[in-house]
Amino acid sequence: MKKPFVYITRKLESDIVEKLGNIAEVQMWDSIEKPVPYDILKEKASKAHALLTMVSDKVDESLIASAPYLKVIANLGVGYDNIAVHEATKRKILVCNTPDVLSDTTADLTFALLMATARRIVEGHEYIKKGHWQDWNPYLMAGYDIHHKTIGIVGMGRIGEKVAKRATGFEMNILYHNRSRKQKAEEELGAKYVSFEELLGQSDFVVSLAPLTPETKGMFNRKAFSLMKNSAIFINAGRGLVMNEADLYDALVNKEIAAAGLDVFEKEPISANHPLLKLQNVVVLPHIGSASLETRKKMMKLAVDNIDLALQGKEPKALVNREIWNEKKSQLHNKAF
Numbered sequence: 001m002k003k004p005f006v007y008i009t010r011k012l013e014s015d016i017v018e019k020l021g022n023i024a025e026v027q028m029w030d031s032i033e034k035p036v037p038y039d040i041l042k043e044k045a046s047k048a049h050a051l052l053t054m055v056s057d058k059v060d061e062s063l064i065a066s067a068p069y070l071k072v073i074a075n076l077g078v079g080y081d082n083i084a085v086h087e088a089t090k091r092k093i094l095v096c097n098t099p100d101v102l103s104d105t106t107a108d109l110t111f112a113l114l115m116a117t118a119r120r121i122v123e124g125h126e127y128i129k130k131g132h133w134q135d136w137n138p139y140l141m142a143g144y145d146i147h148h149k150t151i152g153i154v155g156m157g158r159i160g161e162k163v164a165k166r167a168t169g170f171e172m173n174i175l176y177h178n179r180s181r182k183q184k185a186e187e188e189l190g191a192k193y194v195s196f197e198e199l200l201g202q203s204d205f206v207v208s209l210a211p212l213t214p215e216t217k218g219m220f221n222r223k224a225f226s227l228m229k230n231s232a233i234f235i236n237a238g239r240g241l242v243m244n245e246a247d248l249y250d251a252l253v254n255k256e257i258a259a260a261g262l263d264v265f266e267k268e269p270i271s272a273n274h275p276l277l278k279l280q281n282v283v284v285l286p287h288i289g290s291a292s293l294e295t296r297k298k299m300m301k302l303a304v305d306n307i308d309l310a311l312q313g314k315e316p317k318a319l320v321n322r323e324i325w326n327e328k329k330s331q332l333h334n335k336a337f
């Protein structure tokens, strides 16, 4: 019998994908750095039984509709807003992601970004490199304290809770806003649930870790920034499209908020001409929340395992559209009895 065909959208190390070679014909795009063009991905998908994709790959309705053999799409990332999950579900294609293995690493980066923004670390580094450091003065690079301040986490999920845990080490007051209450986080971390508006009004640091959904798209807009303190620092390590960049720019220029630290943007990658880069009180990173060597390997292994299990008819480790699996299981159950 012909082996299933797996297409991987970056060139991953052979020891990571080796496992798939035992059960499938595996092809990879020929670069780890450059993305596969959409048309090539679509053409490969039309023959593939499984795709291993990056969060930067667009796996839209049209691509999924023209992939008749596809059984599983395994995304290298916990977010899956790049995939038309509803279309995959309609066609009974499993969609998998890489939760948990990246939570601590992303929380570390989120906190690093918060600290770099509040304490002007990047600015200080550039100041010396440009030869501007001539004297010391009492307000030289004076930023904002972090300890004992109030952090407001929007999207208190796996990563949000890890950020809250880090905040306890800084003796911060923790507020959160989430779709549902997190009783355990409230008891263990002393986090307090508040409305979105209350969180905006009371927080010194507003941290966005919510997924991109129709409900969260653009939630950090002109109104949201206007409700924040003038001394507030906005950190976005979730998804760029949950904020309106033009509104953020205006809020920073008009001093409605003090600073912003951003790992994600509305449209990535941004260019060196991006308006936000002209502002001295903005720290930017190129979407590297989970980018530690250890964690990236764990994510790759999990994505490979997800495909391996799905192609063997077994339950993948991390499923986004679990309803398909449950349906499949109940059909098998009904047959057996």
Ligand SMILES: NC(=O)C1=CN([C@@H]2O[C@H](COP(=O)(O)OP(=O)(O)OC[C@H]3O[C@@H](n4cnc5c(N)ncnc54)[C@H](O)[C@@H]3O)[C@@H](O)[C@H]2O)C=CC1
Binding pocket: 078, 079, 080, 099, 100, 102, 103, 106, 154, 155, 156, 157, 158, 159, 160, 177, 178, 179, 180, 209, 210, 211, 212, 213, 215, 216, 237, 238, 239, 263, 264, 287, 288, 289, 290, 291
């Ligand atoms: N910057 C980076 O490199 C990374 C970014 N991410 C982003 O972080 C997001 C969160 O990841 P996890 O914590 O693992 O996901 P999660 O699903 O555990 O947490 C997300 C939380 O957001 C909440 N939420 C959803 N809609 C909301 C709304 N309208 N208002 C308030 N809360 C809402 C959910 O209830 C959930 O608790 C991912 O979806 C991804 O977009 C994740 C990893 C790395």
Ligand SMILES: O=CC(=O)O
Binding pocket: 055, 076, 077, 078, 079, 080, 102, 289, 290
């Ligand atoms: O953005 C990264 C992810 O894992 O989601």
